[in-house]
Amino acid sequence: MAERACQRCKYISYDKKCPICDSETSSDWSGLIVVTDPDNSKLAEELNITMPGRYALKVNK
Template sequence: MADAACRNCYRIVKESDTCPICRSSSLTESWTGYVVILDPKRSKIADKLNVEHPGKYALKVR
């Protein structure tokens, strides 16, 4: 199974049917680009993307 991205919060999910952040089951394998957020409280990119939890996030989800 390829990595899937959550359509709600853009979190990249491995080997699961639900997103660990927002608990959505709306996942897609159709996404491009990603960013890894290590410290969302100090990251300007996380602020711009509205990310509150560390992890790997897709930049574009279809």
């Protein structure tokens, strides 16, 4: 089963609806950032990521 990324927050999961924000997910995504410590990450801050996890950099509908 292909992994999907949320069209809104870009969180990666296998679900049709994002487990974090309940938005639609898409199987068409690229790039990856794994945030392990959002409180100490400039990258996470730049991307408005506040929860640890795996996120796509780009999500197409």
